[in-house]
Amino acid sequence: MEVFILPDEKAIGEAIAARIQKVFEANPKSNLGVATGSSPLSTYKALIDLVNAGKLSFKDAHFFMLDEYVGIDENHPERYRNVIMTEIASQVDVDPENVHGPNGNADDLEKAVQEYDNLIKETGGVDLQILGIGSDGHIAFNEPGGSLVSRTHVGVLTKQTREDNARFFDGDLSKVPTHCVTQGLGTIMDARELCLVATGENKAEAVAQLVEGGISALWPATIMQMHPKAAIFIDEAAASKLKLIDYYREIQAQS
Ligand SMILES: N[C@@H]1[C@@H](O)[C@H](O)[C@@H](COP(=O)(O)O)O[C@@H]1O
Numbered sequence: 314m315e316v317f318i319l320p321d322e323k324a325i326g327e328a329i330a331a332r333i334q335k336v337f338e339a340n341p342k343s344n345l346g347v348a349t350g351s352s353p354l355s356t357y358k359a360l361i362d363l364v365n366a367g368k369l370s371f372k373d374a375h376f377f378m379l380d381e382y383v384g385i386d387e388n389h390p391e392r393y394r395n396v397i398m399t400e401i402a403s404q405v406d407v408d409p410e411n412v413h414g415p416n417g418n419a420d421d422l423e424k425a426v427q428e429y430d431n432l433i434k435e436t437g438g439v440d441l442q443i444l445g446i447g448s449d450g451h452i453a454f455n456e457p458g459g460s461l462v463s464r465t466h467v468g469v470l471t472k473q474t475r476e477d478n479a480r481f482f483d484g485d486l487s488k489v490p491t492h493c494v495t496q497g498l499g500t501i502m503d504a505r506e507l508c509l510v511a512t513g514e515n516k517a518e519a520v521a522q523l524v525e526g527g528i529s530a531l532w533p534a535t536i537m538q539m540h541p542k543a544a545i546f547i548d549e550a551a552a553s554k555l556k557l558i559d560y561y562r563e564i565q566a567q568s
Pocket residue numbers: 348349350351352353379380444445446447448451452453454474478
């Protein structure tokens with residue numbers, strides 16, 4: 314796994330946006346995997362700047378979301394579809410019809426998650442997936458203890474994740490949904506390239522496990538060690554528990 318330790322969120326956003334630009338230069342019909350949370354926001358800002366400058370276009374792209382809450386009001390600002398529309402999709406030239414996500418409000422959730430997994434495959438797969446990481450090492454909403462090869466599925470959120478996300482629901486834990494629909498780790502691993510962002514000290518343990526820990530359902534993100542093209546973009550605080558940090562810096566200096 315490539316490790317890039319960068320000074321701040323702006324530098325991280327620009328580095329990932331540059332990778333995405335390369336992917337779209339090679340094939341303008343690429344598919345981008347988008348994530349929610351605060352981690353990808355600087356990447357979205359950098360992408361919007363590139364599109365506005367005429368250096369990147371998503372007009373032939375499909376966007377695939379990672380996950381969604383179950384049963385959240387369609388107009389709730391924290392509904393992940395609304396977050397993705399606000400933070401990136403509505404500010405670039407992607408066709409809103411080409412912004413896809415698992416439907417957490419479907420009558421038949423089991424059918425909906427399978428259809429979503431199939432849709433990703435039928436559309437050619439995800440070329441580059443942007444990822445954040447939870448403080449407990451989850452990616453998308455794949456919580457600890459789950460299958461490392463799962464497909465898109467209905468999941469139960471842990472108390473820790475609900476507490477972490479309560480800040481988006483007036484700090485009120487009782488307002489945070491209890492269930493989610495999420496791409497599985499197997500689905501995420503099918504993406505041709507993974508770029509994960511983590512900043513801040515509360516991600517340091519999850520980052521250390523992700524890069525240097527044993528592959529384990531306890532830290533779901535560790536499955537990324539098995540991906541042939543995975544990179545993580547982190548700040549000094551998130552890097553602070555890495556044992557081989559000097560080595561990563563050396564490699565980075567030579568790249
Ligand atoms: N489902 C999302 C994840 O995709 C995201 O990675 C995580 C971290 O969010 P943040 O980047 O705000 O720390 O939050 C949620 O749980």
